[in-house]
Amino acid sequence: MLDFHLCRTLGAFHLDAELKVPARGVTALFGRSGSGKTSILRMIAGLDRPDHGHLRLTGECLIGGEHDHWVPAHRRNLGVVFQEPRLFPHYSVRGNLCYGMPLALTRAQRQRNRAHLHEIVALLGIEDLLTRMPGQLSGGEARRVAIGRALLSRPRMLLLDEPLTGLDGARKQELLHYISRLAREIEIPILFVSHDTRELFAVADRLALVDNGRITASGEIGDMLSRLDLAPQTGRFEAGSLLSAEVLSHDETHQLTRLGLGAGLSLKLARLAMPVGRRVRLRLRARDVSIALETPLNTSLRNTLPAVIHEIESERGHASAELVLGIAGQRLRARVDRLACEELGLKVGLGVKALISSVALSGPDVISLDVGDEAAQQDEAAGTSETTSP
C-alpha cells in the first residue's frame, strides 16, 4: 500500500494531497499543468520535505508517523526518472546502467547483477546501445537508459515524472510500448505522472486525479474514465471507456478480428496482429458509439450490442449528451445529440442497442494485457498461431 497525506506551501500554491492505493501495477497521477503532480512526486522521492504529513510505503513509514520520521532520499530505495534523462555524460550507456547496481562482493552476487542487467537491457531493447555515450542517443533511447538505470538499483517503487515529454509521436509510442511492457513484466509498482489521457490508456491500472494541489478522486482506470462527474478533469474530447476483452478469432478474408467482451457479446475491428486468446484492453471513444432503440437493418455498422442506460448527463449549452451504458458487466460511454436523446426518449434503465463502427477502432486502441506479446506477434507473422473464422 502507498499511503500519504502531504501538505506543503509553495509561494501562493497550497498542496494538500491525500491518497491510499495498492502498491502494485501502474498508478497515474493525472492533472493539468501546475496542479501539483511533480511536487507530490518529489516529496515521495525524498527530494523535498512537506511542511507536515505522512508517507508510508508497504508498511514502512518514510515521513511523519509517531516519531516524525524523515527517511532521506538515498535510503528510500525508490527509482526516479524525470522528464530529462539526466545521464552521466562521461559514462557509456553500460556505465550509466551499472552505476546504481547493488555492490557485488561475491561471485554469486556478481552473477545475479549480470543476469539482472541482461534482463533489463532486453526488456528495454537497448542491447545495441551499451557502448554508446549519452550524447549519441536519441531522446527516446536516453529515457529508456534512464529507466533501466533506475530499475537496476532494484528499487521497491519506480517514480516516472512525465517520461514522454518532448518526444515526437513515433518515439512516444515506442517508449509507451516499453513502459507498458515493463509494467506487465516486472513486479515493481510504478507511479507515473502525466497530463495526457492517451498515455494513461496505454499504461495505467489506477488513476489519481490532481487538481489545484489536491487529489480529487482515485480508482481503477476504466471506472475513472467512464465517470461522467470527472469529465471536466479527464477531458471531454477524449472521453471514452476502457473495456476488457479477449481475441476470439480472425477473419482473414475481410481482415477483421473479433473481440469477446464477456456474456457472449463480441465486436469486430480491423485485423489485429495478436493471437487468439490474447487478453486486451480496448479504448472506445464516446463519440464513436451511437444509440438505436432497435437493431438497425441495412447498416454499414458491424457492431450492434445490447446495452442498458445507466446514466445520462445532458448539459445546457452543449449540443451533445453523455451516456454511460452497461454492456456485459462493463461501462461504456456514448455521446449523442441532445435532440436525438429527447426524440428517442432515452432514459436511465432503458434497454438500447449500442452501435460501433469497426473502422472507428484500430490497433493503437488495443493494448495487450498478456506478457510476451512480441514473441506471439512473431509467431503470428510466421503463421503459427491459431486462427479461426468468425
Ligand SMILES: Nc1ncnc2c1ncn2[C@@H]1O[C@H](COP(=O)(O)OP(=O)(O)OP(=O)(O)O)[C@@H](O)[C@H]1O
Ligand atoms: N519552488 C517553488 N516556489 C513557488 N511555487 C512553486 C515552486 N515549485 C512549484 N511551485 C508552484 O506549485 C504549483 C505546482 O507545481 P508542480 O510542478 O508540482 O505542478 P505539475 O502538476 O507537476 O505541473 P507540470 O505538469 O507543468 O509539470 C505550480 O503552480 C508551481 O508554479
